[in-house]
Amino acid sequence: MDKDLLRSVDLLKENEEQVRNDAENALLTVCQNILSHPNDKQYREVRLDNPMVTTKLLPALGGIECLFDIGFVETSDCLSLPQEAPLSKLRALQNLLNKSSLPTKAPTVKDTALYSLIPATSTEKQKKFFLSIIEFFQSVLRFEDPSLQEKAKKVIPIVDLEIATMTRLGQLHKHVKLFQTDSQKDVEKQQDEHDDAKDLFLMELLHWFKYKFFTWIDSPKCTACFSECKQQEMMLSDDPRCTRIEIHRCTRCGTRVKFPRYTDPEPLLTLRRGRCGEWANVFTLLCRTLGYDARFIYDHTDHVWTEVWSIHEKRWIHIDPCEDVMDRPLMYEKGWKKKLNYVIACSKDEVQDVTWRYTCDQIGVMKRRNICSENKLLQFIESLNQYRQSSPHYSFTRRQYVTKRRLIELVELIHVPNKRDFDGDEYYGERSTGSYEWRRARGEISESNTKINYSWDVSKYGETFHLQYSVVKDMYKITDDNGTVLMKISGWQHGTKEFEGGMFRKVEHDWKMTYLSRSPGIICGKIKWYFVVANPNLYLKTFHLQATTKTFHEANISWDVEALFDNANQNKSVVLPISDVSNYRTYQLKGATQLILTATVSGGQGDSAWQHAQIFRQSLENEDDRSLVIDIELENR
Structure with a gap:
């Protein structure tokens, strides 16, 4: 040295x-x-x-x-x-x-008395399950360490997030005030504005955490030649902050690279990388640091995330920092195709079985809940809660508050069919973090073609239609002629008619770039967007398209637009190839009432051919990203 x-x-x-x-x-x-x-x-x-x-x-x-x-x-x-x-x-x-x-001290001192609460009649399988709950229940106390929270607070750009929150709140008020009377505004503004801002700040924190702070790691890069590595083995760690150490071997030079899997969030504030365990650990810490009532969610089928109590909504809100997703609890069951069994929430106050928030398939889940009886699990959870809330430093007022909040939650968890149960699976989308091979091995993505069948009604907003999509924010928005936002849709796939070839949104954290591409091993991928003139008094006059793309190593991206006419001949259609999507405008589709825009990716070289054709490629630093712009003019028939 x-x-x-x-x-x-x-x-x-x-x-x-x-x-x-x-x-x-x-x-x-x-x-x-x-x-x-x-x-x-x-x-x-x-x-x-x-x-x-x-x-x-x-x-x-x-x-x-x-x-x-x-x-x-x-x-x-x-x-x-x-x-x-x-x-x-x-x-x-x-x-x-x-x-x-990085500190060398142990993250927490385990309370061995909790282990005595495991029922004496438990089988080995049940003991292992109960032990995992105890481990999580003890580990969340680490988030309450004042010195750790002080360190966590230093990494959060609070002022920037507050400015973004106020901007978002101003836009929200602009839309809401149109539908309220003056008396409603005066009464509701003072009591709701603060709570609204807290929830909106949480959204900004989540987006910042995903795209600017933390990095997903499937396998670390080789420290000698920077080539790809593959996991070879695993070993136990002597470091109390770390459960295990993965050993990855470089596919090019053979160098062995260690990847410690930290469970203590303190070193992760510096390292800022990992998989879902590290992500949820640090994000939950940041939420507690900022004063949110937050808890760590453990899915027994191998995933973790966060929940935060919303004072405004008076309920626990699901947050997955890996996916930048908020309040979409059925995502795992409907989007990822997970076969859930036990989903357990752990906070400084209590343990709660929250499985029923994350499923609408009660019968299927009950068949898979076979580790122990429901009564045995309930009694064990109650014993943990009673132990924690009976500790000398736990206040009577806090116990009353937590009990009241828990009753509200239990009522919510009673399974009653509701609107979200009937949302199509495609509404939730597949998992986006992790390599294609890793997600496929876990069974959390589908290789089949996906039909969304979303249609954009271009006549809904008058005689002009302006659509923009940002791949950085992964959001569509419709604006009027003055640029005022009229509608937003989150998630690129939710605005499509269909897509095939495992198309997904790829984020390259090392290069700070993002784009849409087909999945590895797939020869060809397609995305189709559908536009319809629903107003019978109008039809299309002009069509204007701008899109950003990038190709490497003989890859190819082709575009075309198909127009359908129903005035003279219902079967008539025209397909126009688009040679230059950077600024395409045509009058040849005049009179059309339906449009289908198609982007096709193919070609490339070697094992990385799938990422040599990139739709909407943009830098993650681009705050004013307009990856796709579609302007349509209409006229009277």
Whole structure:
């Protein structure tokens, strides 16, 4: 190890905590950017007037020294890492900073008295199940650590999220006030605005967490040559913050790469990567840090997520940080095709069996709940709750509040067929996080063609129709001529007629790009959008299309639009190929009452051919993303 580098890292420790944290995070960012893009010149240069240098590295003793120690040299207006500089020093600095920022203490002290609550008559299978509930029930107390919450608070861009929340709240009020009387506005505004803002802030926090903070990892990149790795084995860990260590082997050079699976959220605040366990762990911590009543949800069929109590709604809200999905509890059963059995919620207050919030197939679930009797599970949960709420530091007022809230929830969990039970499976969509092979192995995606049959009524808004889709936000919106948003639909697939070839939204966190592509191993993929003129007094005059695409290695993306006419000949149709989607306009479809827009992806080379044809490719940093724009003019018949 380079002695100068060790000395500079030791100097960093002499700074005040905030200064040291800022400098370490800046240095980690520099290292990660270069190691992820070793041949990209822009990541090897850091301008001297960059705020990262002026506000984070220069004020810290040892900050700039670390850059020089790993090979950076000073030019006229920037610090630059020469192409010939060894990357081993960057990896060494990265390892040193990760070790210095991670505590070595055990995350929580286990309360062994809880284990005595396991029924003496339990079988080995039942004991294992009850032990898993106890483990989660104890682990959530880690979220209550004040020092940990203080660290978590420093990573949340609270001001930025508050600004985004106020913007969203203003748009919401603009739409709502049109349908309220003045007296209603005066009474409801004061009592609801604060609670509305809390729920909306949660939406902004969720979106930020998914796209700007945390990274999904199926398998880490090779630390030697940056090639893909595949998991080879697993080993137990001596670190109490970590349940196990996965060993991945590079498919190119054979290097073994360790991937620790942390259950303690503290190191994850720095590492910011993992799979659903790490995601739910950190997101639940952030919610508790911000004062939300949040709990960790454990699905016995192997998934975890978060629930947050909404004061405004007076109910628990389902939140899946991996998917950026909020309040869509049937997603797992209907979208992912999961065969649920036990879904258990754990918070600092209580354990709750919340399975019935996540299913509308009560009969099927009951057949799969065969670990123990319902009465035995209920008695065990009650014993855990009584133990926790009878502790010396648990207040009587809090116990009353939790009991009242639980009664409200139990009424909600009584299965009564409702509207959401009849939503089609396609409304929920398949799982988006994780590689195609990983999702397919878990049975959480379907390889069959998917028919949504959504139709856009272009005559609903007068004689002009303006549709935009953002692949970054994964949202459609319809606007009027002045740009005012009239309607939004979340999820690219929910605005389509049908799609095939396992089309999905791919997010490349290392390159910070996102796009739609076909699934691996699929030769061809298609997406179709359907537009109809429902008003019998109107028909189409002009059609205008703009879309962003990108192809690599002889891949191909073709577009065409099919028009159907019902005025002279009901069977008449015209199909026009679209050679340039960057700015396509046509008058040849005049008189049409239905349009079907089709995008087809194919070609490419090698095992990665599936991602060489990318529809709507955009940078995740693009805040004003308009990946797809469709403008349609109508006229009277």
